[in-house]
Amino acid sequence: MSTTTSRGAETHGGDDGAMAAMPTFRYAVDILPKPGILDPQGRAVEGSLGHLGIAGVADVRVGRRVELSVTAPTEEQARATVERLAAELLANPLIEVHAIELLGAISPAGRGTGTR
Amino acid sequence: MSTTTSRGAETHGGDDGAMAAMPTFRYAVDILPKPGILDPQGRAVEGSLGHLGIAGVADVRVGRRVELSVTAPTEEQARATVERLAAELLANPLIEVHAIELLGAISPAGRGTGTR
Numbered sequence: 001m002s003t004t005t006s007r008g009a010e011t012h013g014g015d016d017g018a019m020a021a022m023p024t025f026r027y028a029v030d031i032l033p034k035p036g037i038l039d040p041q042g043r044a045v046e047g048s049l050g051h052l053g054i055a056g057v058a059d060v061r062v063g064r065r066v067e068l069s070v071t072a073p074t075e076e077q078a079r080a081t082v083e084r085l086a087a088e089l090l091a092n093p094l095i096e097v098h099a100i101e102l103l104g105a106i107s108p109a110g111r112g113t114g115t116r
Numbered sequence: 117m118s119t120t121t122s123r124g125a126e127t128h129g130g131d132d133g134a135m136a137a138m139p140t141f142r143y144a145v146d147i148l149p150k151p152g153i154l155d156p157q158g159r160a161v162e163g164s165l166g167h168l169g170i171a172g173v174a175d176v177r178v179g180r181r182v183e184l185s186v187t188a189p190t191e192e193q194a195r196a197t198v199e200r201l202a203a204e205l206l207a208n209p210l211i212e213v214h215a216i217e218l219l220g221a222i223s224p225a226g227r228g229t230g231t232r
Contacts, residue, residue: 017157019191022172026175028146030144031181032181032183033132035138042182045182045184045205045206048205049142049201052200052201052205053202054137054197054200054201056186056187056188057123057144057184057186057201058184058185058186058187058196059184059185059199060167060182060183061181061182061183061184062180062181062182063179063181063182063183064178064179064180065146065147065148065179065181066161066174066176066177067148067175067176067179067182068161068173068174068176069126069173069174069175070172070173070174070190071172071174075184078172080118081170081172081173084170085165085167085170085173088168089161089164090161090170092131110197
């Protein structure tokens, strides 16, 4: 392209434009009870296995999975936001452990393809 | 195979011996609300972001993560058990989608190293 316009990287629209020029990262936060912490939901699943006629299943742990999108200048900054969110809101650090997984990134030009 | 011994497939120990000779597979089942299905927990997380002073986070989905161990002769058979468990007990297929992830495998010789 030899045109002088900059489609997809326009930043003259104020805050909205600045956000539009930043990539969006999709993360998963997996939260599980710490080893040794009682897991009543896991025991309930194990207790149901016999009724279903399922054998050979053990050590069931039940936790939560949170998926979210973060718009930030860099992946490091996006991950720092997710880490803060996980530690302060999503998980209880006394009884739970959490792990953060990057699922994907959407560049500014492709933002319209994000699924909700 | 031209040998007459069958190390690693020994089945003379009864049920216990048969189980001990089989590998154990660790899986995660991720269960999330279907796209378009109302997610009140996700909305609650989004509503808390302002109080925490966190910006740039969107499209929060809250689901469950179940980790479990399956002892079976092959990975295919172990996965079939997990698939049945996910569809019949862990997820509600009307409003939820699930994904199965293999986390690792423990061979019979290394069974003692499994973590609970």
